[in-house]
Every structure is written in structure tokens, then in C-alpha cells.
Amino acid sequence: MPVSRRTERYIRLPGLQRPGREAQTPLPRDIKVLVAAAFVIALGYGLVAPVLPQFAASFDVGVAAASVIVSVFALARLVFAPVGGALVGSWGERRVYLTGLLIVAASTGACAMAQDYWQLLIFRGLGGLGSTMFTVSAMALILRLAPPNGRGRVSSLYAGTFLMGGILGPVVGGLLAGFGLRMPFVVYAVALLVAAAVVAVLLKKPAPRTADDGPAPVAMDLREALSDPGYRAAVVSAFANGWATFGVRMALIPLFAAAVLGAGPATAGLALAVFAVGNAMALTFSGRLADNVGRRPLVVAGLTVAGLAIAAIGFIDSVPAFVAASVIAGFGSGLLGPAQQAAVGDIIGNDRTGGKVLAVFQMGTDAGAIIGPVLAGMLADRLNYAWAFGVTGAVMLASALLWLVFGRETLMKPVKETAAD
Template sequence: MVAFRNFQRRAERGPDTRERLRLPREIKVLIAAAFVIAIGFGLVAPVLPQFAQSFGVEATAAAVIVSAFAFTRLVFAPAGGKFVERLGERPVYVAGLLIVALSTAACAFAADYWQLLIFRGLGGIGSTMFTISAMGLIVRLAPAGMRGRVTGAYASAFLLGSIGGPFLGGLLAGFGLRVPFLVYAGALLVAAAVVFFQLRDTTLGSRKSAAAQPALTVREAVRDSAYRAALVSGFANGWASFGVRMALVPLFAAAVLGAGPEVAGISLAFFAGGTALALTVSGRLADSLGRKPLVLTGLAVNGAAMAGLGLTTDVVAFLAVSVIAGIGAGILNPAQQAAVADVIGNERSGGKVLAAFQMSTDTGAIFGPILAGLLVDAFSYGWAFGLTGVTALAAFLMWTAARETLGEAGQPVRRPPAAG
């Protein structure tokens, strides 16, 4: 009842002075860098499997090249969190970009399949470094009452870049399969230079108080019901939005709907469009109405839509449900990440806590398609998409028992973790 009254008061109060706050310059730099990074990642995504097969390997080996990047991200995440706590967010961010830039450039000069596999895997190490440190920078630099808006803007930049990148990558592939890798490497060097020089003299939040206090540990964080719920919802989101959507949706379009690959590509674009539409408002709503209502809504919408995909029987319904699933993801993500930031706060470093949250998402993205694929082989696509909906339902139930991390005044609720 207390949570409902707080929600009702925020809704009745409407927009306040927080709505008039402007994004800090440092946050704008990170958002611009995110767009460049996503554009570059999209450049190599459509040509990477073809490039791997150019060395005479089968489709399975080509798919391993894609999985290697995600696998090394997952394995190296704990070390990335330690680096952030010991060295600081900015040095780790720039170093991560440089590692990905060098590994991507090396891919362009790979002489055989195994070199390509090693170089691509090394890129995953740099990727997890700048991902965790970027999340840490947002936690430290974003005003507490703007975290939803900031995470929404950051996610929008990545989304727009990931939409435009594959298109540009396809065009560049006409000049040779190695060219997109070199262009991506150059873009990452530019992004690293911009972040280094623009954030060089930035004072990070309460740096003195942060230095005086020990870093927040994962053991402390998991005592907080909101963080525990975020780990589960992060897993469910990785399973659905980054795993099953990319692995099974194209196969479903061809096998069940009898549609060509162009329909599968359009459905992914429709999903992204729904996400972009939701991101225009979801971040601000997370700052005004609270994190929990947005997370619950996003999980319900995305979970129901992903489960419903397996029941569609024509292309029109398939595309419509794809848009709804994307809207659910766009509602969920800013509020979920803002809740994790609230748990950490500006006063303490939380590299390991952020790494664990990222690992939950990556784990869902890796194992979700595998388990769903087994269900397809054993039963049907309906069972596979239904299981995806069940993971969202489990996360929904976890969040119903979790605390609201945003206080009535628009500040995080600073509650001892043991109180949950």
C-alpha cells in the first residue's frame, strides 16, 4: 500500500523541476561514443559469418566466431569489474575501446580461421571493459533523479547505431569483407580519443567519499531485493531480446510462416522500432513514476509478446507482435538499469556489482537460444517462445516482491541492503 500511495502521489504531482534538468556534458559525450560504437559493431555484424566461411569452414564454425565474442565477455566480466574498482571508470573505458579497436583491425588481417577466432575473442575482453565502465560512469555522473532519462538516452544511441550499422556494413562489404573491420577499428579509435580528452578533467561525483568508502560488493548488493530482481530480469531480457529474438525469430519466419529472410530482417527492424518508440518516454517515466512500475510493465508486455510470437500464423500478426515485444523491452531497460544504479549510489564504486548484472544478461543471451532450440527440435516453436515468456514471468514475480528504489522526492531510497 505504501508503494502504491507513493506511485499515486508522483503521478498526481506530474512533471517537476527534474524534468527541466539538462543532461551533463559528460553524459552527452558517453552517448555520442555509444552511437559510434554501435554503428561500428553493426558494420561487422552482417559480414562476420561470411568472412569466417571464406576460410572454408562450415556454418557451425562460422557461428562459433559470433559466440566467441559473447563468451569472452561473460568470462572476463568479473575481472573487468575489479579493474573498474582499482583503476577507475575512465581508464578502463578507454583501454577497453582500444583493445576492441586493435582486435578488430587484427581481424581484417587474419590469415586463417583460427586467427580470426582468437582476434574476435580478444575483442570480447575489451567490450566487457568498456561496457562495465560506461555503466559505472553513468552511475557516478548522472544526477540521481535523471538516471532513467540518461539510461534511456544511452540505450537509444546504441539502438540507432545498431540499426544504421548493418546497412552501412553491407555497403562497405562491396569493397571487400575486410574493409568493415578496418572502418570499425578507426571509429573506435575516434571514440576513445573523444572520451579521453573530453572527460580527462571531469570530477566524478563524490570521488572523495567514494575513495573513503570500500567498494560495494556483490554479496552486499544481493541482500537488496531490487538488485536480486534486477539479476533475474536481466537474465530474462538477455534470453528474449538478445538471444531468442536473434536466433529463433528468423528460423520461425522461414519454417512456420514460409517467409523469406527479408521478412525476418523486417521483424528485427520492427522490434527495434518498437523499442525506440518506448525509449522516447520510458526513461522520463522511470524518473517520475518510479522504477518498479516501469519494470513490471515492460516485463509483462515483452514476455506476453514473445510468448505470442510462437502462436502467430501470418506475417502481419508476426510483425505486429514483434513491435509489441520491442515496446516491452524499451519500457523495461531504462528503469531496470536505473534501479541497479540506485542500489549502488554515487558514493561507492560498484564495478563488481555492475559486472554481475551484465553477466546475468549475457548468460541469458547465451543459454536462452540453446534451450529454446532444444525445445524446437523436441516439440515446436510454440514451446520455445512459451518458455521465453515463462522467464519473463519469473522475473515479474521477483519484482512484485522487490522494493522501489526511487523515493517520493525523486532521490534513491537509501536503505540498508539487509532490509531488502
Template structure:
């Protein structure tokens, strides 16, 4: 049996028709990202308007991720009990209310409280969206779907920070109100355009007979939770009924089997690739969602002597770099594999963030931000595709998804706090260099892990 070339696999992924529900989620992600991008460059400065230190301002960024981390397990339970759609809408409305309340905060502690409450809703709609995407995405196009969804976020993040910097000229409270309005639009979009029941498509069926070979000994713990689908093992790869993947082996609807029981977290933790993706998710949270959001705006003001406009543009430049990478990283994750893209992304992003704190003028500040953004875009789709490979289409994995998200949030909590106090005690250069160290630790976790894409 011949092995398909990467080119033929890429053609097959491109030919897959994506469900309409994925397009609705992509559009919703774009609106969310615009609002989040508007708030990002002004949040640390709004916190400092209450006359607090850099470290305290960074805590306002971290508290959002902290509440996401604390409530992520509950979000996984809600997804499995209420369903993705209801959990998504409820989470969006909670974040909208929190953002509007931030605009009317009268002191630092009120801002900290209101921003933290938004993290509860954020983890609810994030885990819900990931669950829907995994269930809807055809196995041979998981990288493509992840790239499309992330690209939608990036388009919003490109325009949002620049707009936020301009809106800040009319008052630091206005961006929060605009963000709240955008989230209400998202809730209406999902409520009216996404059906209450979203079944997995027939082409998402995956045979399970190849699992022991594809994953190796690390899959033994997962066997207790049922067959674990491997990405890309559809008819195009020759893994159809001729290989014995009938209903008795857990095949999807096309083979007549029903939906499987949720994947247990302890079973997923028995897979080296899942443990590795938790490490890289932590590193990405530390860098892209933590230090970048907390320190980059302050660095632009304190070290470069620039205003909120430059801070907003720098965040947009980072997003542009990520968007450029997303144009091809999802396709490469489906053809070359998940592991090489994650390793490359960790190295590029980690080194870029480490250098960022030593830039001395606006030009190099923007240039290095672009490089760091490229690294984040290289690994993003491959990380989500790895989790999708572990869970598969015909089972839910709310707790597995929540743990993956928790690792990113944990990095986004520790990163800004540690970096903020390193700035207060030492320098911005040392604070940004910590992102490089964390990325290299994640690389060590990935080196022995097996590839999940087959």
C-alpha cells in the same frame, strides 16, 4: 509534509542540467551502436559460410557474451584500480582489434576465437560507462540519463543493421572493418573529450537517513558497507538537512563528506531489488542480446525465405520499438517507479519474442519485432536506475556493476546456444518460446521485491 506529484517530479527531472561528460558518453554510445548494428545481421551468416550448423553459428554469437561473462569480475577490479576512463579506452581498442581480425578469419574456429576476444574489451568499456553514468547522473534524473544513454544506442541500432545488410552485398567481411573503424573513432572521442578525473556533481549528494525506511529489512546486509543512497531523495522531496542527513550520515560533497568505500557485492546481494534486477537482466540478455542476434537473422533466411536485407531491417524494427519506449520509459521510471516498468517490460518483451517464432510472413515478422522491442525499451532504463539506486553517487561499485552485466551476458550465452539446438532438434517456434518462459521466471523474482525509487 506534502508528497510531490509525479508531474512535479517529472518537471524537476527535466530541469536538471546534465554534465557535459554524459553527453560525451552518449555520443560515444551512438558510434558504438552503429558499428555493432552493422555487424549483427551478418555475423551468423558469416559463421554459416564456413558450412556449420545453426547451433554452431549461434555459438559465435554466444562466445562474445561468454568472454564478457568470464572477464566481467576483472573489469570491475580494473575500474576500481585504473579508473573508468582508462578502462573504457583500453576496452574499446581491444574490441576494435578483434573486429578487424574477424574480417580476415579463414575458418570457423578463427572466427570463434577473434569474436570471443572482443568480449574482453566489451565488458571493460560497458562496466566503465555504467560506472561513469551512475556517478555523474543526478539522483532525481537517473531514469532520464539511462533512457538517454540507451536511446543513443538504439539510434545506432536502428541505422546499423539496415546498413549492415546492404554492406553485406559487398562481402561479409566489410561490416567488421567498418565496425573496427567506428570503435577507433570512439576511443579518440573519449580520450580527447572526457577529462581524466570526473568528479560527481554537487547536486548528486543524497542523504542516507531514509535508507532503513526506504529499503526495509533487506538493507541490513548493505549497512556494513556504509549508507546506501536512495534515488530521488533530494531537497525537492524534503529530505534535506532538516531530516538530519548531515556529514556524519554519509551525505555527499554538498554536506562536506568524502567519497565512500566501494559497495561490497555481498552487501548488494542482501537487497531483494538487486537480486530481482539480476534476474531481469538475465532475461533481457537471453532475449534481446542473445536470441534476437543469433536466431532472428537465421529465421528470416530459413523460415521466411528472405535475405540479409530483411534480417537487418527486422533488427532495426526491434530497435525502433525500443526507441519509441525509451521516449517515455525513463521519465516514468523516475516518477512511477522502477518495479512497474520492469514488470511491464518483461511481460511485453517475453510474449513478443515467444510469438515471433510463429510468424509466417515478413509483415507480421516486422510487427511482432516492433512489439518485442517496445518491451525491451520499457524495462531498460528502470533496470539501470535500480542498480544506480543501490550503489548511489558517492561510492564506486565496480563488482556490483560487473555482476549486473554478467547476468545479462550469461543470458546472452545460454539463450542462443539453447535456442540454436532447439531449432536443430525441433522448431524455431519452440526456440523463441523459451524467451517467454525465462521472462516469466524473472517476473516471479520481482513480485516480492521492494521499490528502490523514492
């Protein structure tokens, strides 16, 4: 007579993996191709970043109008993200990725030939549309191709490569500016064409499906993703990270250095550079750690460390402390990024596509990068920088609390069941 007994086991959801030290799965070649392309893309983006406001100002416009040229790129990414996600589901990641690269290449080349401010504004906005296409499709490819026990490692590698390109780009761009403000745009357009050609040749085309392959992968429904507390927490933390890391850091750090510390652009540049150094330090191990101990601990730790460091900046009155806080904030951001992205990949899984799901996740970052500097800037104007950086840090800490209380660990799902022998 069979005897019932209670057993406990881990149900492995699609793409999920139990934490623990496991043998690392070799990375597919396609991921290496995408990582190499990411370096070229980031390098090129860094080429135009230092000269873009100056190029806009050369058309006899004010500081505000020159700043709009920078923000229109992020605004276009935010508005077009849902369409980009839908295209990934209908066209496939590879086609959307290549199309996005070519659009950005064409728009960047057009920027180099712009004859007035409004042409430059339109061309830069079109670049944001293409950027959304290749960003969402690249994220979808990376997460789908990565082995489940290596999503954190792959996300860390991709982010680190992008970071290195972003660090080297402004250096090269500054040198190219000596040949004219249009030259960096020309070089970036050519670099994007090279990256597109490399990806087109080396990134494998999806093999035609046969009856033996079973049903084609289906797209994850956005409503299903939004019903998952881990996904909701990831979107909120992406917003907080965009607010602080991509928004307030870039917009307010130079102003704070000049207004409060009495320092020049060199000190502000140093703070941005050491943020990248701290970020790179964390990326050397954060991805592997997220694959071993889980996503949520790394996300919570990263949000907490970065939030406290950024909040502290508003109360600092010396350059050494300012630089130290920037390093710590960068380190926290490096802990957060790979684990957060891997968590979204866990939720989607390897057997589904997630264009719309990833687009909304990306929209969280872009929305934070747009809203954060505006609100923080208003606080700095009406109150002081302590309020601006303090509220920014509070947004990150609130996101960490949300993950801690309501978010879930996506790397494993322990359940109990009754089995009969």
C-alpha cells in the same frame, strides 16, 4: 515538557529520489560525451554484424563453426566480466573505458587481417574482453554521473543512442561489404580509435583529491548488493531480457520466419527492424516515466508486455501478426531497459563505485543471451517453435512476478520514525 509524536518521512538513501515530477537537472557534459561515443561504437558494431558469419564461412568452415564466431564474443564478455568489474574499482572508470575501447579496436583490426578461422576466433574473443571493460565502466560512469532524479532519463538516452547506431550500422556495413568482407572491420577499428580519442580529450579526468574532499568513494560490496531484493530481481530480469531480446530473438526469429511462415530473409529482417522501432518508441518516454512513477512499475510492465508478445510469436501463422508481435515485444523491451538499469544505479548510489556489482548485472544479460538460444533451439528441434517461444515468454513473465512479489521500489524508501519535540 516535550511531547512525542509520530511523523512519517522519506529517508533519501544515497542516490535515491522520491517519485514525483521534479525539475529536470541538466545533464553533465561527460554524459553527453559518453552518449556520443556510444553512437560511434554501436554504429561500428553494426558494420561487422552482417558480414561476420560470412567472413568466418569464407575460411571453408560449416554453419556451426561460423556461428561460434558470433557466440565467442558473448562468451568472452561473460567470462571476463568479474575481472572487468574489479578493474573499474582499482583503475577507475575512465581508464578502464579507454583501455577497453583500444583493445576492441586492436582486435577488430586484427580480425580484418586474419588468415584462417582460428585466428579470427581468437581475435574476436579478445574483442569480447575489451567490450566487457568499456561496457561495465560506461555503465558505472553513466549511473554515477547522472543526477538521482534523472537516472531513468539518462539510461533511456544512452540506450536510444546505442539503438540508433545499431540500426544504421548494418545498412552501412552492407554497403561496405561490396568492397570486400574485410573492409567493415577496418572501418570499425578506425571508428573505435576515433571514439577513444574523443573520450580521452573531452571526458574530464578525476580531479586530485584534497583533505577537504573527505574520504574517497568506496566500492559497493557485492554481498551487500546481493542482499538487496531489488538488485537480485534486477539480475534475474537482466537474465530474462538477455535470454529473450539478445538471444532467442536474434537466433530463432530468422529460422521461424523460414520454417513456419515460409518467408524469406527479408521478412525476418523486417521483424528485427520493427522490434527496434517499438523499442525506440518506448525509449522516448520510459526513462522519464521511471524517474516520475518509480522503477518497479516500468520493469514489471516491460517484462509482461515483452513476455506475452514473444510467447505469442510461436502460435502465429501470418506475416502481419508476426510483425505486430515483434513491434509489441520491442516496445516492452524499451519499457524495461532504462528502469532496470536505473534501479541498479539507485542501489549503488552516487557516492560509491560499483564495478563488481555492475559486472554481475551485465553477466546476467550475457548468460541469458548464451543459454536462451541453446535451450530454445533444443525445444524447437524436439517439440516445436510454440514451445521455444512459449518458454521464452514464460521466463520473462516469471521474472516480472519475481519483481512484483519480492523486488522493491529503489527510487524511494518510506520509513516511520518517532520524533520528540
